[in-house]
Amino acid sequence: MESPQQRRDRRRAEKRRAIRMAAVRIALDEGIEAATVEAISAAADISPRTFFNYFASKEEALVMEPLWRPEELIDLLAARPADEPAFQSLRAVTRDLAVRINGIWGDMKPFIELRSRHPELAAKARAADETKLMDTVFEVVRSRPGVTGRIHARVLVVASFGATISAIQESQESGEPVERLLDEAFALLEKGL
């Protein structure tokens, strides 16, 4: 059975999704300046005030849900063998996560289209939680064997994230499979630039 709490969570998630869809549809069909909170709320059949019970900002509704949450990433890293080199752990973990994209590729399409028309959307949204993501991973990587110092850890993290995002972006533009591009990117990093 479904507990009342689960029920509430599910309905909430559904409504959040519905609002998002309305927002993106307006932004794509009528231009981003037409996607005001008022217009989105009307389309989603809620009051403008309620919109902010679901999203902390208008922008949040116009970008896709982040693919990775910090806690999840930390769990996955912790699940790797403790003596595995940090670089290989990052490689394995980001590969697992990136592959998940293939399953939701269809859902991502409108967001990708919108982002390509308005790059500032992705930039701002990304910066906010991506730096936090990298900071948390940085803390994990620091304590791995073979990591000689803080700058080493920083470079490992920033290069791995960069490779992952590059592969995803390139895959979106060229249509090549994410896995192949990801392997190519990490192989370059492994063998040296």
Added chain:
Amino acid sequence: MESPQQRRDRRRAEKRRAIRMAAVRIALDEGIEAATVEAISAAADISPRTFFNYFASKEEALVMEPLWRPEELIDLLAARPADEPAFQSLRAVTRDLAVRINGIWGDMKPFIELRSRHPELAAKARAADETKLMDTVFEVVRSRPGVTGRIHARVLVVASFGATISAIQESQESGEPVERLLDEAFALLEKGL
């Protein structure tokens, strides 16, 4: 002598700087929520409307001027030998530019302090012009010899930028010289992770 246009430009730059200083001082002394456009304008002795003749947004006044402009970076890359490997060009250019930081370290201090208290400031400001910066460099790197494809170029750029920013951040936190950390970071990338 000074042409009238130069004179105007200079006065404008001075005023911009003065407004910035007022903004950062308020944000540091009284908290960031006290740094409203109204308060900043009053402190800088201009009208709130005029504030927006100098800055497109309030945030712009609270972060430091970007260290690198795209055109400048492209010029510097173009000045490198055309047959130099892309990685070495990036290494040399970012090193030159990063060293410039040592000359303006003092001016940067308030901004660094403010950014450390409010990370979202740096995140948003950075994302906006940093992605544009990387896109332009990407185009240059793509046409360098030895760059085998788009993903190769992407990884080169994102890793180099990541290394540079890591070195700068680490230097700010640890006090070690930027050059040393930069060398260490690029050496890691060169030999492979």
Added chain:
DNA sequence: CGCAACACTTGCAGGCCGTGCAAGCTTTAC
């Protein structure tokens, strides 16, 4: 069932950001 606790939605009021416009003022050009 009935009632109390809880969660969700909404309106209202208000602060803040950012922009177009037009009026005034200062500097520059001839």
Added chain:
DNA sequence: GTAAAGCTTGCACGGCCTGCAAGTGTTGCG
């Protein structure tokens, strides 16, 4: 000295976002 060009400012307005309190549904329990 006068016209053109640039800068500053006030005004009005639209849009984002928040706290608060009132209203409406939902849940849990006797």
